[in-house]
Structure formats: structure tokens, C-alpha cells
Amino acid sequence: MTAGTVPGSPNEASKADLVHRQLKEEIELGELAPGTPLSELWLVERTGASRTPVREALRRLAAEGLVDLVPRQGARVSRVSLQSVRDLFDFRALLEPEAIRQATGAAAGDPAVRRSFTAMRTEFARIQRRAASPSRARDFYALADRFDWAVIGATRNEHLRRTIGELRPHTARLRNLSHVDPARVDVSLTEHLAICDALLRGDADTAAALTAGHLVDSVATIFRNLAATPAAGLDALT
Structure with missing residues (x-):
């Protein structure tokens, strides 16, 4: 000491x-x-x-x-395995569609929340128009992280907020371990824009369905990238 x-x-x-x-x-x-x-x-x-x-x-x-x-x-x-990745995204799929539903309601009832999501929608569109580059990918993931935290902050349920927040480091680690996929950045930008549009027009069902689809696409990309570029400490992904 x-x-x-x-x-x-x-x-x-x-x-x-x-x-x-x-x-x-x-x-x-x-x-x-x-x-x-x-x-x-x-x-x-x-x-x-x-x-x-x-x-x-x-x-x-x-x-x-x-x-x-x-x-x-x-x-x-801690090591990363096929099962741990599946478990993480299965759990997120139970939580995050409900969070986006609640955030949609918050945006409809609170002008400040709506302005925040509108501004992020504008930023997503601006990034989408840029040419592919490492800086574009970094800016997108930083904005996507801000968007996710804004959704978490807009939910009414304290336990839901805390639980989703606790999962964020695991999601970030998987993304960084599997490396940034330029093609996935383009797809994810389109997905985030669609989620923003549904949220801003007050369509909670569509926003939730799009969020669930985004999670399915994300985990598929992570599996593919981890399998293609195995790193030390990763358990078998087959």
C-alpha cells in the first residue's frame, strides 16, 4: 500500500x-x-x-x-464465445425495442427530446453523404453511441435504463474486436435513419421492429467478422 x-x-x-x-x-x-x-x-x-x-x-x-x-x-x-455473443444480443433484443418505444413516446411529448433526436437524424444524414473512410466510420459509431444513450435516457423505466447501460461496454468491445466493416457502416446508417424517422413521426411499432432488425443484422456481421479475423483469446465461433 x-x-x-x-x-x-x-x-x-x-x-x-x-x-x-x-x-x-x-x-x-x-x-x-x-x-x-x-x-x-x-x-x-x-x-x-x-x-x-x-x-x-x-x-x-x-x-x-x-x-x-x-x-x-x-x-x-473475459473471453468471447459464440454463446456469449448470442446471449448478449438475445438479451438486447428483449430490451431495446421496448426502450425505443418509450423514447418515441418521450419525443412526442417533450419538445427538447424531439429536438435532440431531430439533430441526430440530421447528423446521420450528413455522415451518410460522406465518402467511406476510417474517420467516417469513427464519426458514425460515436454518433450511434450518442443516439443509443439518448434512447436510454428517454425511457421511463429506471431498471430498463440501467440494464441497457450495463450492456453497452460488451457491445462496444465486440464491435472493436471484430473490426469496422465499411459495408456494415453504410447499412447501419440506413437503419439508424429509418429508426429516427419512425421515432420522429411517432410510430413506436415500426421503430421497435426496425431496432430488432438492426440487432439481427449487427450480430450476423459480428459473427462473420470474428470468424474471418480470429484474435487471441477468442473461443471457437463454430
Whole structure:
């Protein structure tokens, strides 16, 4: 432990937050690949934090499903399997169509919410008109992330908001592990524009159906890309 710190003190807690945030981001981006060992000593040297906040950060990541705590082996970045991908998208398919239904109602009743979604619809259209490039893909996924968080924020149900939010890091990690597919960017742009249009005209049923279809297309692309470019730590996808 660093001199002058007390276990459970605000200083230790803030260090745990920093370590947690850093590792979570690196896992989401794929910089820490599935199966990567996360020894406490390595993390202490790498982050400059003591063992106590490192252990707390690992416990949080394990609770979020991003790290496995293996008895007598220590921590490692959680692996990705065919079943885990299916489970994630099956769960999202239960939640996100309902979230878009509620967001559609919120946009109809709240001018500020409607303006926010209208502005994002305009941005999606602007990105769609650009030529394919890595920067276009990055801008699209950043905007899609903002759109998803706006939908989450517009839902009425606190449990629905929290649960969908907790799934976001897993979705981001899969996208980054499977690499950006330029063809998928074009399709996903069209899908997001259609979802925005249905939401803005108050058609909750169509918005929900389009969201469900978007999830089906997304998981198919992830399976295809992961199978074509296997990375260390990925379990068999067949």
C-alpha cells in the first residue's frame, strides 16, 4: 500500500475509480484482448496504484462481466464465445425495442427530446453523404453511441435504463474486436435513419421492429467478422 493511504479511504476509492476506468476502456477498445492475464503486480506497476485499488477495480470489472477471476490463477480479461455473443444480443433484443418505444413516446411529448433526436437524424444524414473512410466510420459509431444513450435516457423505466447501460461496454468491445466493416457502416446508417424517422413521426411499432432488425443484422456481421479475423483469446465461433 502507498504510504499515507488507508484502506477504504477516499484516496484509495478514487484510485480504484481511475484504474477501473482505464482498464474498462482498454478492454472495450480491444487493447486488452480476451484472455489477457491481469496480474496484480503488473497492474500496480502499470497504473501506479497500490494493490487495494487494483483489487477493487478488478472486482468491479468481474461484476460487469469484463474480467474473469480464476481460482489459483488470478484475473484475466473475459473471453468471447459464440454463446456469449448470442446471449448478449438475445438479451438486447428483449430490451431495446421496448426502450425505443418509450423514447418515441418521450419525443412526442417533450419538445427538447424531439429536438435532440431531430439533430441526430440530421447528423446521420450528413455522415451518410460522406465518402467511406476510417474517420467516417469513427464519426458514425460515436454518433450511434450518442443516439443509443439518448434512447436510454428517454425511457421511463429506471431498471430498463440501467440494464441497457450495463450492456453497452460488451457491445462496444465486440464491435472493436471484430473490426469496422465499411459495408456494415453504410447499412447501419440506413437503419439508424429509418429508426429516427419512425421515432420522429411517432410510430413506436415500426421503430421497435426496425431496432430488432438492426440487432439481427449487427450480430450476423459480428459473427462473420470474428470468424474471418480470429484474435487471441477468442473461443471457437463454430
